[in-house]
Every structure is written in C-alpha cells, then in structure tokens.
Amino acid sequence: MTDRPDIARIAALVGDAARANMLTALVAGQALTAGELAREGGVTAQTASAHLAKLQAAGLVTGRKQGRHAYYALGGADVAVVIAALTALAARTGHTRVRTGPLEPALRQARVCYDHLAGDLGVALLDSLLARGQLTEDGGRLRLTPAGETLMAAIGLDLPALARSRRPLCKSCLDWSVRRSHLAGSLGAALLARFLGLGWAQREPASRTVTFTDKGRTALREIFGVAADSAT
Amino acid sequence: MTDRPDIARIAALVGDAARANMLTALVAGQALTAGELAREGGVTAQTASAHLAKLQAAGLVTGRKQGRHAYYALGGADVAVVIAALTALAARTGHTRVRTGPLEPALRQARVCYDHLAGDLGVALLDSLLARGQLTEDGGRLRLTPAGETLMAAIGLDLPALARSRRPLCKSCLDWSVRRSHLAGSLGAALLARFLGLGWAQREPASRTVTFTDKGRTALREIFGVAADSAT
DNA sequence: GCTATGATTCGGTCCCTGACGAAGTATGGT
DNA sequence: ACCATACTTCGTCAGGGACCGAATCATAGC
Numbered sequence: 001m002t003d004r005p006d007i008a009r010i011a012a013l014v015g016d017a018a019r020a021n022m023l024t025a026l027v028a029g030q031a032l033t034a035g036e037l038a039r040e041g042g043v044t045a046q047t048a049s050a051h052l053a054k055l056q057a058a059g060l061v062t063g064r065k066q067g068r069h070a071y072y073a074l075g076g077a078d079v080a081v082v083i084a085a086l087t088a089l090a091a092r093t094g095h096t097r098v099r100t101g102p103l104e105p106a107l108r109q110a111r112v113c114y115d116h117l118a119g120d121l122g123v124a125l126l127d128s129l130l131a132r133g134q135l136t137e138d139g140g141r142l143r144l145t146p147a148g149e150t151l152m153a154a155i156g157l158d159l160p161a162l163a164r165s166r167r168p169l170c171k172s173c174l175d176w177s178v179r180r181s182h183l184a185g186s187l188g189a190a191l192l193a194r195f196l197g198l199g200w201a202q203r204e205p206a207s208r209t210v211t212f213t214d215k216g217r218t219a220l221r222e223i224f225g226v227a228a229d230s231a232t
Numbered sequence: 233m234t235d236r237p238d239i240a241r242i243a244a245l246v247g248d249a250a251r252a253n254m255l256t257a258l259v260a261g262q263a264l265t266a267g268e269l270a271r272e273g274g275v276t277a278q279t280a281s282a283h284l285a286k287l288q289a290a291g292l293v294t295g296r297k298q299g300r301h302a303y304y305a306l307g308g309a310d311v312a313v314v315i316a317a318l319t320a321l322a323a324r325t326g327h328t329r330v331r332t333g334p335l336e337p338a339l340r341q342a343r344v345c346y347d348h349l350a351g352d353l354g355v356a357l358l359d360s361l362l363a364r365g366q367l368t369e370d371g372g373r374l375r376l377t378p379a380g381e382t383l384m385a386a387i388g389l390d391l392p393a394l395a396r397s398r399r400p401l402c403k404s405c406l407d408w409s410v411r412r413s414h415l416a417g418s419l420g421a422a423l424l425a426r427f428l429g430l431g432w433a434q435r436e437p438a439s440r441t442v443t444f445t446d447k448g449r450t451a452l453r454e455i456f457g458v459a460a461d462s463a464t
Numbered sequence: 465g466c467t468a469t470g471a472t473t474c475g476g477t478c479c480c481t482g483a484c485g486a487a488g489t490a491t492g493g494t
Numbered sequence: 495a496c497c498a499t500a501c502t503t504c505g506t507c508a509g510g511g512a513c514c515g516a517a518t519c520a521t522a523g524c
Contacts, residue, residue: 005322007256007315012247016512020240034471047513049472059325068470068521078324082317086239089310093242093291115428115435161431161447186434193429197422199393203347213393248482266501279483281502300491300500 013058014086018043019051022072024087026061027080031073110210112203116188117195117210124226125191126183132225135170135183142170144187152187155223157194162186245290246318250275251283254304256319258293259312260440261347263305342442344435348420349427349442356458357423358404358415364457367402367415374402376419384419387455389426394418 014020018041025032025040032040038048052072055061060079063072074080110121117125129135134148144152144159152159162169171185183191192210195201200216203209212220220226246252250273257264257272264272270280284304287293292311295304306312342353349357361367366380376384376391384391394401403417415423424442427433432448435441444452452458 005319007318007322008247008249008252010247010322010325011243011252011318015240015242015244015247017240018512020243024239035469043512044514045471046473046515050512053472060321065471065520070471076321076324078317078321082314082321083239085310085314085317086243089292089308089314090239090242092308092310157429158431161445164431164445189435190429193425196425197388197390197429199390202393202396202418203421250482267499275482276484277501278485278503282482285502297490297501302501 010058010060010082013055013060014082016051017041018047019055022048022051022055023060023074023079023083026072026074027083029074031064031071034070034072037072110201110212112192112210115192116182116184117192118182119210121210121212121220121226122182125220125224128225129183142183142185144170151223152191155194156198157187157190162190242290242292242314245287245292246314248283249273250279251287254280254283254287255292255306255311255315258304258306259315259345261306261344262440263296263303266302266304269304338443339441342433342444344424344440344442345414345416347424348414348416349424350414351442353442353444353452353458354414357452357456360457361415374404374415374417376402383455384423387426388430389419389422394422 014023021041022037025037034048034052035045037052038045041048041051043051052061052063052070055075056063056072059075061072061075063070065071110117110119112118116122126135129148130137132147134145134151136143136145149159168185169187170183171188182188192201195212195216196203198216198219199213200219201210201212204211246255253273254269257269266280266284267277269284270277273280273283275283284293284295284302287307288295288304292307293304294307295302297303340351342349342351344350345354348354358367361380362369364379366377366383368375368377381391400417401419402415403420404415414420424433427444427448428435430448430451431445432451433442433444436443
C-alpha cells in the first residue's frame with residue numbers, strides 16, 4: 001500500500017548464497033573478474049554471469065570490460081555498509097543460539113513494557129508501594145497518596161509536570177509473565193526513566209531486558225523496600 | 233566456505249516482500265501483534281504466522297504471547313541497522329518510489345525510533361549538536377566533545393553510567409522520512425528518556441508520535457538551539 | 465586468418481518456497 | 495457452558511529462480 005523503498009528486492013539479491021559470496025569477496029575493494037567471482041560463489045561461469053547481470057542491474061556492482069576480462073566492483077560504499085551490517089547480525093545470531101525470550105531469567109525479572117518497568121521487579125515495586133500506603137487502589141483505580149507524592153518528589157520526579165499530562169498518572173498493567181499487575185501510566189514511565197537516568201539500571205541493547213546495577217539494587221531496597229536480587 | 237557468517241540466509245529472510253514490510257513496521261520499536269503484522273505484510277494470518285516463525289528462529293524478531301495476542305518485536309538494534317542500511321541503499325539505487333508525504337505532520341516532526349528521538353526534531357537536534365561543537369564526527373563515528381559532556385551532565389544525564397553500557401554511546405541513525413541522520417546510541421536513548429522524564433515531551437499512547445510541551449520547546453530552543461515549532 | 469581463453473546467451477530441468485483453504489488450539493468475554 | 499477472536503498447524507498447489515550443458519560472442523596472441 002505504501003511506496004516505500006524496495007528493500008526486499010535488494011535483500012533478495014543478497015539472499016542468494018552465490019551472490020552473497022561474490023559480494024563479500026568484493027567488500028575488500030578490489031575489482032574481480034567474472035571468472036574469479038564465479039569461483040568465489042562456487043558456481044559455474046554461466047550462472048555467475050547471470051548473477052552479475054542482476055547485481056549490476058540493481059546497482060549493487062559496477063562492471064567494466066577490459067580486454068577479454070570483465071571486472072566487477074562494488075557499486076558503492078553503501079553496499080559495503082549493508083554487507084557489514086548483515087555480517088555483524090549473522091555473527092551475533094549465529095554464535096549466540098536463539099533463545100526465545102520468555103524463559104530467560106533476566107528478562108523475566110526486569111524488562112521494559114512499552115515505557116515502564118515490568119517483570120518480577122515491576123510487580124514487587126507496585127506491591128511495595130501499595131503495602132506502604134504510598135499508593136492506594138481507589139475503586140480499581142490507582143492513586144498516589146501524600147506519602148507517595150513526597151517519595152516521588154524526593155527521588156527527583158516533577159509531579160506537577162506529570163499531572164499536566166493528558167495521560168493518566170497511575171495505571172496498572174497486567175504482567176504477561178507473572179500474571180500480576182505492575183505500575184504503568186506516566187508515573188510508571190517517569191520512574192523507569194529516572195531509574196535509567198540515575199544509573200540505577202540500564203537497558204540491554206538487544207532486548208527489552210533491564211539490568212539493575214548494584215547501586216540500583218541497594219536503592220530499590222532502601223527506598224522502596226524491594227529486594228532486587230531474589231529470584232521469583 | 234560455510235565457516236563464514238551466513239549472511240545469505242539472513243538476507244534471504246529479509247528478501248521477501250511480506251517479511252520486509254513486517255520488519256520495517258517493527259523498526260519503530262513498538263511490538264506489534266501477529267494480526268497487525270499480517271496486515272502490514274499484505275498476507276493472510278496463516279502465512280504471516282509462518283513468516284514470523286522463520287524470523288523468530290533466525291533471531292530477527294522476538295515473540296511473546298500475552299493473552300490471546302502474540303506480540304512480536306525486533307530482535308535487536310543490529311536488525312534495525314540492517315534495515316536502515318538496506319533502506320538507504322534502496323533509496324540511492326533508485327529502486328524506490330519514496331513519498332515522504334502522507335505522513336502525519338506530528339509524526340513527521342517528532343517520533344520514537346526504537347528508543348530515541350527521530351523526525352525533524354531529532355535531525356535538527358543532531359545538526360545543532362554538531363554545529364555547536366558538542367559532538368564531532370570522527371571518521372564517520374560520532375564522539376562527544378568536552379563541551380558536549382558538560383552539556384549532557386547539566387541536563388542531568390549520568391554519562392559514566394552510559395559509558396559503562398556495552399552499547400555504543402553515540403550512533404547516527406538514518407531517518408526514513410527525512411533521509412538524514414539523527415542521534416541514536418545509548419546517549420540518544422538517554423536523551424529521549426530525559427526529555428520524557430523532565431516533562432519536556434510525552435509519548436502518545438497509541439502511536440510513536442512524541443509531542444513536546446511548551447516547556448520542552450523553550451528548553452530545546454534555549455539549551456540546544458533547536459526551534460521546535462517551525463516546520464522544516 | 466586461426467586458435468585459445470574468457471564471458472555471455474539460450475534452453476530445459478528441478479527444487480525451493482510462498483501462497484491460501486481448512487481445521488485445530490488457546491484465550492477472553494458473556 | 496457457550497461463542498467469538500486470535501493465532502497456529504497441516505496439506506496442497508503453483509510460480510519463480512538457480513543451476514548446468516551446449517552453443518555463441520568477443521578478445522588476445524600467434
């Protein structure tokens with residue numbers, strides 16, 4: 001429906017083993033002849049010729065004829081960028097076995113749910129806020145008590161700014177792993193942002209996992225009364 | 233020959249139109265349900281399920297089931313890098329009928345890209361950081377200057393904590409609407425989180441649109457020298 | 465001219481993969 | 495307990511693309 005750049009067409013070109021081998025051989029920058037590229041790709045000269053014609057038509061390689069040789073080179077630096085990015089991704093997914101998320105303990109303990117903290121820690125945090133009377137459940141709706149407001153202000157949250165948001169301040173969000181609620185809403189988002197900003201926690205680059213630092217663990221325990229190291 | 237990273241296998245996965253559309257839809261960072269992805273890919277639910285199973289097996293996406301919905305998200309930042317590189321290449325080689333037009337103007341101005349700020353504002357922010365010497369481009373790689381470090385510390389970012397992350401601090405990310413770079417990396421993510429935490433901006437609940445408050449606009453103008461209200 | 469070598473074109477075969485229909489499974493709502 | 499919704503699995507079909515054998519074209523050297 002949308003006229004987006006046709007990345008599938010290009011990716012499909014790279015998605016053939018013979019062509020991919022040719023392209024990786026060309027990343028070095030040196031122009032190679034059709035015969036050499038056929039050897040690199042592990043195919044006969046005829047099929048290599050067909051492959052190179054397609055690559056050239058798509059602009060991935062440039063060809064020039066010199067004598068009875070046909071030299072091919074990469075079509076540009078951006079092609080090399082694509083190959084490099086693919087190589088990096090292949091290396092990561094190839095070496096670290098595919099571990100589907102839901103059972104990974106770190107992910108289960110603390111992760112990002114949209115923009116707030118979820119997982120065992122998120123559930124424990126909401127529990128503690130309720131148990132200490134900093135948050136109350138008011139007819140199925142969460143509300144911050146005066147005690148909770150001072151607590152949030154103490155750790156540097158600008159509550160008036162959050163209250164101005166059209167988004168509800170407190171919301172409970174059901175956790176998919178624990179089947180219990182954790183804190184969402186603008187307050188939940190601000191809390192996670194604050195945790196990250198204070199260096200108490202950091203997001204893992206590849207996943208939604210949130211790992212807490214030692215400083216963060218002690219802070220959670222002392223300020224919120226949440227034990228961050230216990231499993232389950 | 234098989235000892236090398238198998239880039240062809242991954243590229244072949246991206247090389248299908250339906251899968252490519254799904255992946256580009258996921259680059260925004262928000263997890264989508266299998267049904268939504270089926271619509272994005274222009275295929276029925278069954279085929280989409282098969283596609284998603286393959287993508288998950290390869291580590292390109294991660295899936296989690298919540299209730300009767302199956303949410304899928306991008307498998308990692310490196311996947312987004314591959315898609316971005318392919319998009320840029322497709323744009324250059326002219327294999328595109330790119331229309332930046334029909335985007336919602338608010339979405340075009342500021343939106344979330346993975347976990348950092350994109351759109352016109354994101355591009356303007358990176359431009360300003362570079363122009364003011366707070367960020368330098370060091371051989372294609374972005375680096376924070378001492379002036380930039382004091383600036384970031386001034387608005388409350390914990391740079392040592394960010395530096396401890398395995399994720400690169402500064403990275404440029406190609407904007408798919410504007411076709412220019414904005415700031416990514418852990419610094420880009422921290423900046424967006426800080427903007428949200430300070431009440432300078434807020435995420436729209438349903439989309440990836442980011443709306444800046446009046447306070448945020450003046451702050452952007454005074455601190456970063458970015459005019460937040462001008463269109464282009 | 466002739467020949468050897470490299471590159472391309474043509475024709476045909478075969479396998480792989482994506483597509484959907486239909487049925488099965490799981491969850492939520494009433 | 496019932497039905498609706500969302501997703502997945504199974505079976506099958508059709509299209510596309512990669513592959514090679516053989517022939518053709520182009521160039522360099524004699």
